[in-house]
Amino acid sequence: MKKLKFQTPTGMHDILPEDERYFQEIYKVVKEIADFYRFQKIETPILEDTELFSRGIGMTTDIVQKEMFTFKTRGGDFLTLRPEGTAPIIRAYFQHGFKNLPQPVKLWYFSPFFRYERPQLGRFRQFWQFGFEVIGEESSVIDAQLILIFSNILKELGFQNLVLKINSLGDSNCRPYYRKVLTSYFKSKVNVLCQDCRRRLKENPLRILDCKEERCQQIVSQAPQILDYLCEACKAHFKEVLEFLEDLGISYYLDPFLVRGLDYYTRTVFEIFEEGEKGKAVGALAGGGRYDNLAKIIGDEEIPAAGGAGGIERIIILLKEKKMKPPVEKKPKVFLAQIGGEARKKALKLLEVFREAKIPVAESLGRNSLKSQMRVADALGVKYTLVLGQKEAIEGKILVKDMISGKQKIIPLKRVVSFIKKKI
Ligand code: HAM
Numbered sequence: 001m002k003k004l005k006f007q008t009p010t011g012m013h014d015i016l017p018e019d020e021r022y023f024q025e026i027y028k029v030v031k032e033i034a035d036f037y038r039f040q041k042i043e044t045p046i047l048e049d050t051e052l053f054s055r056g057i058g059m060t061t062d063i064v065q066k067e068m069f070t071f072k073t074r075g076g077d078f079l080t081l082r083p084e085g086t087a088p089i090i091r092a093y094f095q096h097g098f099k100n101l102p103q104p105v106k107l108w109y110f111s112p113f114f115r116y117e118r119p120q121l122g123r124f125r126q127f128w129q130f131g132f133e134v135i136g137e138e139s140s141v142i143d144a145q146l147i148l149i150f151s152n153i154l155k156e157l158g159f160q161n162l163v164l165k166i167n168s169l170g171d172s173n174c175r176p177y178y179r180k181v182l183t184s185y186f187k188s189k190v191n192v193l194c195q196d197c198r199r200r201l202k203e204n205p206l207r208i209l210d211c212k213e214e215r216c217q218q219i220v221s222q223a224p225q226i227l228d229y230l231c232e233a234c235k236a237h238f239k240e241v242l243e244f245l246e247d248l249g250i251s252y253y254l255d256p257f258l259v260r261g262l263d264y265y266t267r268t269v270f271e272i273f274e275e276g277e278k279g280k281a282v283g284a285l286a287g288g289g290r291y292d293n294l295a296k297i298i299g300d301e302e303i304p305a306a307g308g309a310g311g312i313e314r315i316i317i318l319l320k321e322k323k324m325k326p327p328v329e330k331k332p333k334v335f336l337a338q339i340g341g342e343a344r345k346k347a348l349k350l351l352e353v354f355r356e357a358k359i360p361v362a363e364s365l366g367r368n369s370l371k372s373q374m375r376v377a378d379a380l381g382v383k384y385t386l387v388l389g390q391k392e393a394i395e396g397k398i399l400v401k402d403m404i405s406g407k408q409k410i411i412p413l414k415r416v417v418s419f420i421k422k423k424i
Contacts, residue, residue: 011125056087058263103136138304144244
């Protein structure tokens with residue numbers, strides 16, 4: 001087949017009507033849950049100052065080093081297509097004085113994000129996330145409730161074999177020492193590490209824990225574990241999170257090497273997967289954690305916070321794999337046909353009366369022949385077809401045909417909406 005001249009950019013895709021139904025279904029579930037837990041919706045610009053991300057997400061992360069869409073504006077500013085939603089929300093929190101509101105401030109979003117990644121299954125350059133952020137509260141109960149929220153959403157969407165991976169990354173109290181221990185461990189193995197990890201060793205050894213290279217993973221599996229180096233406060237916080245989860249009946253898998261791809265995390269980090277081959281191939285359906293230091297970087301003030309985000313395309317890939325279809329949209333029960341110029345004018349107006357009465361009506365206004373219009377009505381399986389002929393249009397009448405019994409009668413045009421209302 002000849003290649004079209006214009007196609008979507010690499011790693012980006014159109015959301016076609018069929019996928020849009022999945023998006024709508026996910027949106028509905030997420031919104032219902034967000035409303036129940038009293039989160040408020042927020043939408044930030046798609047572009048932000050590059051520095052918000054490079055400092056917020058961390059200079060040593062793959063996202064900042066390799067994956068940002070950054071450009072210089074005509075005015076000379078550096079802007080970046082948002083690769084994630086947490087840093088912008090913390091920016092908005094300070095910009096709009098949300099710290100003067102009762103805390104915590106609970107926000108949610110459903111938006112597109114951009115990362116210059118190598119496209120593969122479940123990995124795109126433009127993708128959608130729904131996310132939840134709780135800003136201004138350090139209690140461990142929030143961490144557990146966020147995990148509960150993501151697990152509720154995924155369960156509601158039909159996922160039954162979810163696996164929760166969880167870890168604690170400590171805080172600025174205990175992590176520096178762990179970092180030192182880790183550095184000396186990896187230094188002793190530097191010859192085996194991949195090129196990227198040798199650089200990571202100098203910049204941020206924790207990033208090595210995230211490396212996907214086989215040879216690095218082998219070394220990582222023997223590395224010192226952060227859980228053994230947590231300070232008392234972080235240990236107690238993490239223990240509480242796990243106790244809440246146990247109490248909620250949410251099983252978890254302690255992954256001592258889970259660090260996540262963003263540097264802003266402190267204490268709890270988590271990821272949720274669906275079991276099975278495809279689930280593994282697609283990767284985490286949702287991930288998040290606590291980020292008590294991010295506010296300091298962005299707004300110069302210590303404000304504890306936690307949150308998470310789910311990947312909508314990944315969820316849809318797995319829903320399709322499971323052959324779980326979103327509900328089909330309701331079809332109209334009425335079809336309006338017209339024959340002739342005068343009737344077409346009246347039909348165009350009559351449709352508006354139905355719209356105001358909130359009765360869905362299908363039509364095929366561009367067609368002239370009654371036969372072809374009846375074919376459309378049949379294909380839709382409507383209960384009633386209304387036919388406005390030239391004569392009826394002039395006399396202010398309309399023909400109503402019951403499509404099941406085949407019976408038909410002529411009634412005044414003025415009464416047609418109330419007549420249909422009674423019938424359907
Ligand atoms: P993240 O783990 O980078 O976290 O992304 C969250 C989810 O978005 C992932 O679990 C995955 O489902 C989806 N996702 C990420 N990258 C891609 C991609 N290239 N293509 C398709 N889906 C993708 C964050 O972004 C954090 N902001 C989450 C958070 C909120 N942490 C605290 N608050």
